[in-house]
Amino acid sequence: MGTVGTSADEIAAGERRRLINVAYRLLGSVTEAEDAVQDAYTRWYGLPRRRREEIVSPGAWLTTVTSRICLDLLGSARARRERYVGAWLPEPLPDRTEWSHAGAGGVNVTGRADPAASADPADPADQIVLDESVTMAFLVVLESMTPAERVAFVLHDVFRYPFAGIADVLGRTPAACKQLAASARRRVSVARAPVPATGRADVVRQVKEAWETKDIAALVALLDPAAVMTADGGGMVGTVLHPLEGGARIAQYMVAIADRAPGLELLERSVNGAPGLVARRAGVVATVAAFDVSDGRVTRIWAVRNPEKLRPWEREG
Template identity: 50%
Template sequence: MTMRPRQGQAEPPELGDAIRERSVLLGLSYRLLGSLVDAEDAVQETYIRWYRLTDAQRRQVGSPRAWLIKTASRIGLDMLTTARARRERYVGEWLPEPVPAPDTWTSHHDSDPIDPADRVSLDESVSMALLIVLESMTPAERVAFILHDVFRYTFPEVAEVVGRTPEACRQLASSARRRVQSTRSTTVEPAEHAAVVRSFKSAWETGDLATLITLLDPDATAITDGGGLVSAALEPLLGADAVARFLLGVYERQPDLAIREELVNGELGLVATGAGHTLAVISLSHHGGKIDHVWAVRNPQKLEAWPAPDTKS
């Protein structure tokens, strides 16, 4: 939780300005790290550093927002570097932590719902497809791309965070942009995406193997992230037939499985529940009406923001 003045205690103007930036910092940190838990930790560390400043030092800060964003970005850069080592030891495939619609999720560090402002704003910059591409970048590329292309910071400003020259940061962002453009499919309208997701859900629920295979691209890939805590495929599933049969096998092993449509990282996705628990959050991408990627997060540590329907507050 972000430290705040005690009740009844006067709040200096510069402190109030800093606190109001929490949602911006959370959104930035999530885009940098792909994890709500890590993002919340990064924001907390940012505020710890802010409150460690003396009153005189804080008054010398011309823009608390700029100071906080720069600090959060540096913390995120450091965390990305260490996260790479952790993910090399991760059991199975690692996927970014999915975020639900802003009006439904709660903090990982508090049993009470967080302030409505303290949520990640959802747009295409948090889509699962883009987060997957960001994972393929170096930490410096990712920070440069997000600060410049998403948050519209100038390259001299990015250079202060990354510790390189503005021209080097321009090259980092350009390299990252090429990665994004090379993997980004043609933009799909929300209505078209919703229709494909609903057709996929219907075929899965009814056990219609033929329709599932028809909906999937012949070279479709499915990735499941269990983190070694629950059962999941340790390697990507390749090909429409393999993906379809795997999905139907899930139903056979979990007869009480229920699937509902929900926004996942700003796009319609699916949430699978059973025995009163959220078992998986699923994102889909498609091109020309054919699903080419299925991303299923099963690691329960990444599903804390996704309570089963009967446990929602």
């Protein structure tokens, strides 16, 4: 059941960071991930104490329950997002190490020490490990999967959860879960291998410089002719409601934004572990942009402007 002398409740309490990591990858929302994990713990502590002590692996139990809760949320997400104003994008995550030196480490998705992770338990966003499985491009691909595919793929391919355990989550046979994960893997394989971070950072830096100088020609040169920009304002702030297609149109739109927002400050910051840009005005984060790059040009821009999704960035400084 764990270390001799360690209670099931103590073991369970130590699983919170891992559960937040699982739930965020399943839901793409920090807020919903926190709610799902809280719900799982409510169910755990709702069990009689003797029953809790009988559970061989509290971590596995909590992972199963959290995943089931996420599965239910994913099942209703499409209906909820049909009512969402404009495009829906996952909540972007900051990298606290870029401006904070708290010094304390956390753990990564496998449970090993991770000195880059923040130890602040108050903010669930600080507990999410920033790796290739949370890049905006990856999360957008996950959004294209069925709920069952997403659960099977994330639990198995990202967290190495056995198919027997996934079968318990999905209520299907291990063989069926293996097929779901394979189907999801094919969707992921369609996406190109990511450009190394250094190459992406160079392109993003050039975009920042061209945007600051309102150089449309330079922006057009940096954007793929078939580039697509998707913005998420949630109906709370002004932005394009549908994806903007074409490098020239996107460049013109970016310059128009700069014209309408004097004093806009652009910062190079990691967004979900990859080079991105943060736009601030009067010290307030207004937009967080993630980029996908191929052959030295930007192919996708995901701009999150919904203030409710920018709360983890409020301490940006």
